[in-house]
Amino acid sequence: MIAFCCVSDDHEVFYKRAAPAIQTVIESDSLLMRRHLPSSLAGAVNEMLTRAAEHDDLEGVVLVDQGLDIGVADFLPRVLTLREEHRSTAIFAARRGGAAPEVLATPALSTASTTEAEAIDGSLLVLSPWAARELRLDPRLELSLDDCAVDLCRQARDARRQVAVLDFGVAFDTDIPTYGAAL
Amino acid sequence: MAILESSPPSFSRPVGLATLGCDSHFAEPFRIGSPHRIHIGRDVWIGPRAHLSAVEEIGDNHYEPTIRIGDGCHIAEDFILHCAGEVDLGSRVLIAARAYVGDSFREYENWREHRGDTPYAEAKPIKIQDGAFIGVGAAVLPGVTIGEGAIIAANAVVTRTVPPRSVALGNPARVIRSWDKKAGRWIAGPAGNR
Numbered sequence: 245m246i247a248f249c250c251v252s253d254d255h256e257v258f259y260k261r262a263a264p265a266i267q268t269v270i271e272s273d274s275l276l277m278r279r280h281l282p283s284s285l286a287g288a289v290n291e292m293l294t295r296a297a298e299h300d301d302l303e304g305v306v307l308v309d310q311g312l313d314i315g316v317a318d319f320l321p322r323v324l325t326l327r328e329e330h331r332s333t334a335i336f337a338a339r340r341g342g343a344a345p346e347v348l349a350t351p352a353l354s355t356a357s358t359t360e361a362e363a364i365d366g367s368l369l370v371l372s373p374w375a376a377r378e379l380r381l382d383p384r385l386e387l388s389l390d391d392c393a394v395d396l397c398r399q400a401r402d403a404r405r406q407v408a409v410l411d412f413g414v415a416f417d418t419d420i421p422t423y424g425a426a427l
Numbered sequence: 428m429a430i431l432e433s434s435p436p437s438f439s440r441p442v443g444l445a446t447l448g449c450d451s452h453f454a455e456p457f458r459i460g461s462p463h464r465i466h467i468g469r470d471v472w473i474g475p476r477a478h479l480s481a482v483e484e485i486g487d488n489h490y491e492p493t494i495r496i497g498d499g500c501h502i503a504e505d506f507i508l509h510c511a512g513e514v515d516l517g518s519r520v521l522i523a524a525r526a527y528v529g530d531s532f533r534e535y536e537n538w539r540e541h542r543g544d545t546p547y548a549e550a551k552p553i554k555i556q557d558g559a560f561i562g563v564g565a566a567v568l569p570g571v572t573i574g575e576g577a578i579i580a581a582n583a584v585v586t587r588t589v590p591p592r593s594v595a596l597g598n599p600a601r602v603i604r605s606w607d608k609k610a611g612r613w614i615a616g617p618a619g620n621r
Contacts, residue, residue: 245449248442252463263442270440276447280463295446 246303246320247275247296247376251288251389252310255280265314274320275299286381289392297377303327305371309389312367323370326410334379334405335397336370369393375400436475448498453477461492464510468498468518475504482511482531486544497557502526512550517557523581527566528553556591576606590618 248266252258258278270276275296282288289307296305304323308314326336367389371379379399381392397407436454440447443462448469457477459465464481467473473496481492490511496502497518506522508514509529531547539545551570555561559573562581573579574591584598592606594613605618 255463259443266442267440270442272440272452273449274440275449275469276440276442276444278443278445278463280445299449 245273245275245299245301246271246323247277247292247299247305249289249292249296249305249307250278250310251282251285252278252280254310258310261313262308262310265312266308269314269319271320273301284383284386285389286385286387286392287383290380290383293371293376293380297373302373302376304373305376307369307371307393309367314368326370327372330406330408332406333408334372334375334400334403335407337368337393337407337409369396371396372405374405378403454504464492465494465496467496468500470498471496471500471502473502474506474524477502477504477506478508480507480509482509482547485546488546490547490550492550496520510550511547513552515553516555517559517575519558520555520561521559522561523563523565525564526561528555528561529567530569532569593617 248270250258250262250266252262266276277292277295279288279292293305296302304327306323323336326333330336375396379396381387381395385391387395400407438452438454440451441453441457441459441462444459444465444467445463446466446468448467448471450469451467451471453473454475454477456475457473457479459479461481461483464483465479479494481494482490483492484490492510492512494508494510494514496516497520499519500516500522502522503524503526505525507527507529509531511531514528514530530553531550533541533545534548536548553567553569554572555567556573556575556577558576559579560577561567561573561579562583564582565579565585566583567573567579567585571585572588573585574589574593576592577589578594579585579589579600580594580596582598583596583600585595586599589595589600589602590605592608593602594604595602602617604613604615607614
């Protein structure tokens with residue numbers, strides 16, 4: 245089972261981008277969670293990770309920005325393939341680059357394109373079940389989504405787990421604010 | 428058992444709820460107000476034409492609603508749930524067609540012409556505990572707790588708390604039977620009458 249988690253501060257952005265994208269890739273047994281304008285972003289992420297980790301059949305947690313469009317229908321099979329092939333990797337992230345809107349996709353996934361990284365931004369993270377169970381953020385800190393991603397990556401690497409970026413097949417429209425930009 | 432339907436409802440998994448658990452589905456069409464205020468557990472089935480309304484604001488009045496529907500709840504068609512405070516359905520609650528659950532009502536303390544922006548009175552939390560059954564057309568009103576395994580008869584109007592493992596009917600609903608655990612059978616009236 246894959247859990248999808250999103251923190252939003254703008255209904256319009258969420259329903260324009262992340263919601264339809266998630267809708268196209270979820271499966272019947274997916275767990276969907278959204279926290280709108282939480283008092284603490286870190287606290288909301290922690291709470292969603294905890295709820296996802298309660299599921300014995302958890303295969304991964306997808307933490308997605310409200311402005312992100314997952315552009316490939318076979319997203320979940322890709323995630324599961326990656327999980328199978330990279331057991332020691334705790335966090336996968338979509339590769340970011342190019343002009344706005346940033347199209348990060350290459351249509352065909354090649355595991356050879358997976359690149360180990362120190363840290364990544366927070367547009368789209370796929371956390372392994374281990375990461376969902378073990379990694380938590382400090383809820384006292386006022387973190388942006390990118391800050392959260394960096395901190396999760398740091399913790400994973402401190403625990404000698406890998407962090408990788410790869411071509412996931414997602415688009416991020418930089419004209420649309422990420423979480424917290426409007427606050 | 429074979430079921431014959433003219434057009435079987437299609438099911439969907441709406442994105443944007445605070446939580447939508449594994450294997451939970453809404454039959455279409457449905458209407459959901461403030462979905463980010465609504466938590467749905469796993470293996471929940473909600474029948475067609477459901478209207479789940481978490482009311483965040485009416486005019487200048489703001490509310491902090493939370494709706495929780497627990498694991499394994501099954502809700503039949505035309506269910507209406509209005510929430511301006513807290514409504515909590517436990518696990519495996521079974522709700523028959525055309526039931527209504529509402530934790531508030533339009534304010535009437537001072538006479539006024541009722542309009543769309545007439546505010547809600549103070550919401551009083553509703554709890555429907557594990558394994559309860561709500562009959563066809565029943566209404567559950569503000570501040571009510573329906574105990575574990577209780578049975579609410581068709582068209583009952585529940586204005587007061589119903590104890591666990593009892594049967595309530597009528598308008599206003601009254602308890603007519605209670606389960607005697609020791610004897611293993613129903614007895615007449617509320618449990619306190621034994």
